[in-house]
Amino acid sequence: MTAKIEVSPEIKGLIFDLDGTISDTMPIHYIAWKNAAARYGIEFTTELFEQLAGIPLYPTVEKLNKLFNKNIDPQEMGDSKEQEYENNMHKARPVEPVMEVIHRYHGQLPMAVGTGGGRQISQKSMHLIGVDQYIDKLVSADDVTHHKPHPETFLKCAELIGVAPKDCLVFEDGILGIQAAQTAGMQVVDVTKHYEVTIGQE
Template sequence: MLLDIDPKAKGLIFDLDGTISDTMPIHYIAWRNAAARYGIDFTVELFDSLAGIPLYPTVEKLNEIFNKNIDPKEMGDAKEEEYENNMHLAKPVEPVVEVIKKYHGKIPMSVGTGGLKRLAKKSLELIDLDKYFDIIVAYEDVNNYKPHPETFLRCAELMGVSPTDCQVFEDGILGMQAANTAGMMVVDVTKYYEVTTGK
């Protein structure tokens, strides 16, 4: 099954983690280890349900779910440090990379991520794709994160493309909801590769 764009698409928006770069197993292990210090069993199912939520709000969600009072910055920073130390192990998601290279310079492209901008840029550099994206909308650039459509709407605005003419490539349920709410075309990239998070 070949991944390609919709003929109607005039702008392409890519999620990053789990879409362009297969970082999700590395994020999962970092979250599992950080959560274990607070007595939380961070399962794959829990991880999947929280995919797309930024760093500190994820800890706030864990506080709600497990009735804890964990400092979001303390736990979040510990998780992010472990992730950053291992992010070089991530491999590019080849079917998505092929689309990026095929349409680079032909139609506008951007990255819309719930991650921190610094790490998003580093992630793209590590798989040699940083030169393909001038537009990155990250956690710091929005007030509302996925499933709210603001991330993708901001990408469309910066690309100068109407939201309905944008196609979003996503692996997370919340990101797909955000794209649908924004009125954009959406592709679930998980159909094009196997994710191994130790299931």
């Protein structure tokens, strides 16, 4: 049993990443990327996955093109990966220590989700684990110009919930997301310290 995540009394708003933070979707994303990349002769390792976590769909393919000197159509590969993910996303389980925070502060503090995923699939993911009953504010990859580690996603979340960035606490599992929160001047919790991450374990 992991320790309860504490929230400091001066915090006035909570912001959550989605994949790997509220919903344990990362193993499903990883398998989908691994299979999609294999079709183009790329070995998609867990290290590579962690390095690219938080980057939206098509820009991830652009990064792979640079890293492996390929000329893959981002939409073609991205869409095949996303389709496989969508077919398996029902297997994701909520990250219990983070859901406990959401239940505890529902109706007490304003909350938003800030994700690098597209709006449609993020809404579906939130619905599947039931978090949409508690949080209706969402900033997705479709809603910003600059993605994590740029702070725009989290700054828009703060604006949506009407809380100054310095008074927001962000829950994240990715390096880029943690950097984004810090750059936005927000406090941040690395949720990977609170649950068992199983990426790459099939």
